[in-house]
Amino acid sequence: MENKLPTVKEIARRLNVSVSTVSRALSDHPRIGLRTKTRVQELAKELNYEPNAKAIFFKQRKSFIVGVILPFIREEFFSQAISGIEAAAMEHDYTILFGQSYDNPDREKQVVETMKKQRVDGLIISLSKETNKYDHLQALDKYDIPVVYFDRVPQLEQAHKVYCDLYKGTTEMVNWLFNRGYRRVAFINGPDKLSASKERLKGYLEGVSKQKLKIDMQMVETTDLSRESTHEAMKKLLALKHRPHAIVTFNDYVHMDAVQYAEQHNILINKDIAFVSYANLPITNYTAYPPLASIEQYPYGQGNKAMELMIRILNEKGMPTNGARTYHNEKVVPTLVMHQPVIR
Amino acid sequence: MENKLPTVKEIARRLNVSVSTVSRALSDHPRIGLRTKTRVQELAKELNYEPNAKAIFFKQRKSFIVGVILPFIREEFFSQAISGIEAAAMEHDYTILFGQSYDNPDREKQVVETMKKQRVDGLIISLSKETNKYDHLQALDKYDIPVVYFDRVPQLEQAHKVYCDLYKGTTEMVNWLFNRGYRRVAFINGPDKLSASKERLKGYLEGVSKQKLKIDMQMVETTDLSRESTHEAMKKLLALKHRPHAIVTFNDYVHMDAVQYAEQHNILINKDIAFVSYANLPITNYTAYPPLASIEQYPYGQGNKAMELMIRILNEKGMPTNGARTYHNEKVVPTLVMHQPVIR
DNA sequence: CTTTTTTGCGCTACCGGTTGCACGTACGAT
DNA sequence: ATCGTACGTGCAACCGGTAGCGCAAAAAAG
Known part of the structure; x- marks a missing residue:
């Protein structure tokens, strides 16, 4: 025989009071008499009563669930980011509904759709690298589901965003390289579509021009x-008449692939050619050739900020809503981290 | 002015029919007349009506949300596992509520509590390495929330489990080493508490004894x-009078740490001492010294199976429930994967 | 001792759907 | 003409809570 979970109804029945009394007694309503209050609360404890969150959330049109969509959880950058998101979420009693886009816009759409169906309170997303239309995300507006973008953000003004100012970071990195005597600095960038690529390129060009x-x-x-x-x-870069002295790669994964290729072609890594990168993932410490320097983008911090922002937005929802909505935009300042040079 | 989401009520009002008619028309009930049906369906389409999943789930006492708790998402093993879980989940229209235990039992309890509050339909968990009491998980029984353990499973008979048979795998690996001429095979194991450690040790001892x-x-x-x-x-191992010829490490992360130490102490990796490991993570291909061989534990497959099992359990819920419950136990067969030896 | 206020609790509607049952109408069969 | 039977639709209960309002009894004020 299934031992049904206790409900307010059950408690009310046993105590011969009404459900509303029970409900109020449990929430410590001042208008309930002390003796009834204690009776209710004691029975509740005894029965291990726990309010059914589903019912409450349903009534309050709120679930304390925020959707999180990432391209690839297996990339350490994103696993750190989601940890930052989770930490902020826990602190405010939110939970995370998880989904990956696998850098595929169709899949992304599908996952967004699922989140919408589940009626998440909000959505935090780092876009797939192929995503250039945002209809599926803007559609969430109608459902009153706020969206916070992080790291891979869209080129939209009307959006909440948390991201890293890679323009400045890249310029700094290029300067650093020149100061170290590397004259020919090559740059392996990501897809043009990505705003992250544009930022990096701008920074790179700026850095080179400055010299x-x-x-x-x-x-x-x-x-x-x-x-x-x-x-x-x-x-292509190795085939050039004048090979680069240093190579900047889009991120640590690209770095590892680039280094792998260079090694296979008898380049002495960080000696013949210096390698620098973005992300500064812990895993690079274990790799054969960590980059000489790496731009730390604080994925944990970005995720954390994104969630904090989401919570702020969610809390503001009830507020005055004085006509035009304001969009938040937070930049995280990256820092250049030097590594122990490893030359094997 | 907020443009409220359309509800059945709204449709009913506009069409001067009752909500039940609308509801039935939308679910294509045979008893609804064709003309009403089309009228309703057309208006629904026009208003972009979508049923409120929260309401439905609430009524059906079902949410299509399964909780997933992992020790560390940043470990590739687990990020692959969750991908496997997600894939199976999507296929059956389930979503994943995500949480990490950070290998901390208290935190694990807290996350389990949160999942319970959210009334997830089920919970998939890989235990924290310190967890040795399972009350907080068995308590979910009362809430009718089934639990499927994977990889790091508890020492309980009465539980659904999916895990890798590392006993056999380890024995094979030890044999393989002996066949290659390594006579003194050391073993760096994990915490005694972990059943995974016990399995490995058993396999190791068996393998050595066989020789x-x-x-x-x-x-x-x-x-x-x-x-x-x-x-x-x-x-300790390097201080031994007779140093080991080969070292088996608990997993690829331990492997990397072990190799790091050995390298710092001027051991030629995989020449002076051979290293073998468990997990076979993609990331090892980028590391300085991948293990000579690694036991592939198929985290994606394990996660996938765990979710498939969960869905089966969830679907069986309505069924006859002929008294005693049966617990499912699935073993995944690991395989030994050889790597290109890298000796620098 | 009446009037007003406070206290304690119940009735009922509501959130957004689903579903069993009843009711009225038209239609073919007897 | 009468009866059974599809057919099409509405009423109302329900899921598990919350909350406004009303009402009676007790306490305070007049």
Whole structure:
């Protein structure tokens, strides 16, 4: 025989009072007499009563669930980000509904759809690298589901965003390289569509220009971040008449692929050619050749901020709503982290 | 002015029919006349009506949400596992509520509590390495929330489990090493509490015994999987009068820490001492010294199976429930994967 | 001792759907 | 003409709580 979970109804029946009395007694309503209150609360404890969150959330049109969509959880950047999101969520009694886009816009749409169906209170997303239309996300507006973008943010003004100012970071990194004597600095960038790529490129061009050097577009390669594509880029760079002295790669994964290719082609890593990268993932400490320097983008912090922002937005919902809505925009300042050079 | 979401009520009002008619028309009930049906369906389409899942789930006491608790999402093993879980979930229209225990039983309890409050339909969990009491999980029984354990499973008979048969895998690996001529095979194991550790140790002892060799317990170290602890173990092993010819490590992370220590102490990795490990994570391909061989535990497959099992259990719920419940137990067969030896 | 206020609790509607049952109408069969 | 039977639709209960309002009894004020 199934031992049904206790409900207010059950408690009310046993105590011969009404459900509303029970409800109020449990929430410590002042208008309930002390003796009834204690009777109710004691029985509740005895029965291990716990209010059915589903029912409450349903009534209050709130679930304390925020959807989180990431391209790939297996990338350490994102697993750190979700940890930051989770931490902030727990602190405010929110939970996370999880989904991956696998960098596929169709899949992304599908996951967004699922989240919408589940009526999450809000959605935090780092866009798939192929996503260039945002209809499926803007549609959430109608459902009153706020969206906070982080790291891979859309080119929209009307959106809440948390991201890293890679323009400045990249310029700094390029300067750092020049100061160290690397004259020909190559750059393996990501897909043009990605705003992250644009930022990086802008920063790179700015950095090179600052050195009063002519920009050599042969030094700039664009990839889709796949290993093959990175190897292709490396092939081109190594085939140049004047090989680069240093190579900046889009992130640590691209870095690892680039280094792998270079090693196979008898380049002494960080000696013949210096490698620098973005992300500063812990895992690079275990890799054969960590980059000489890496731009730390604080994924945990970004995720954390994104969730904090979401909670603020959610809390403001009841507020005055004085006509035009304001959109929040938070930049995280990246820092350049030097690594122990490893030359094998 | 907020543009409220359409409800059945709204449709009913506009069409001057009752909500039940609308509801039935939308679910294509045979008793509704064709003309009404189309009228309703057309208006629904026009208003972009979508049923409120929360209301339905509430009524049906079902949410299509399954909780997933992992020790660390940043470990590739678990990020792959959750991907497997997610894939199976999507296929059956389930979603995942995510939480990490950070290998901390208190935190695990807290997360379980949260999931319970949210009334997830089921819970899939890989235990924290310190967890040795399961009350907080068995308590879910009362709430009719089934639990499926995977990889790090409890020592309980009365539980649904999906895990890897590492006993057999370890024996095979030890044999493989002996066949290759490694006579003294050391073993850096995880915490005793972990059933995974016990399995491995059993397999190791079995493997050594099969070679008709005396078991040397100096060759067996126990760690808590932290880097410090692994370095400590390595220190002891390297201090032995007869150093091991090969070292089996608990997993690829321990492997990396062990190798790091060995390298710092001028051991030629995989030449002076051979290293083999468990997990076979993709990331090891980028590391300085991948293990010579690794036991693939198919985390994606394990996660996938766990979710499939969960769905089966959930679907069986309505069924006859002929008294005693049966518990499912699925073993995944690991395989030994050889790697390109890298000796620098 | 009446009037007003406070105290303690119940009735009922509501959130957004689903579903068993009843009711009225039209239609073919007897 | 009468009866059984599809057919099409509405009423109302229900899921598990919350909350406004009303009402009686007790306490305070007049």
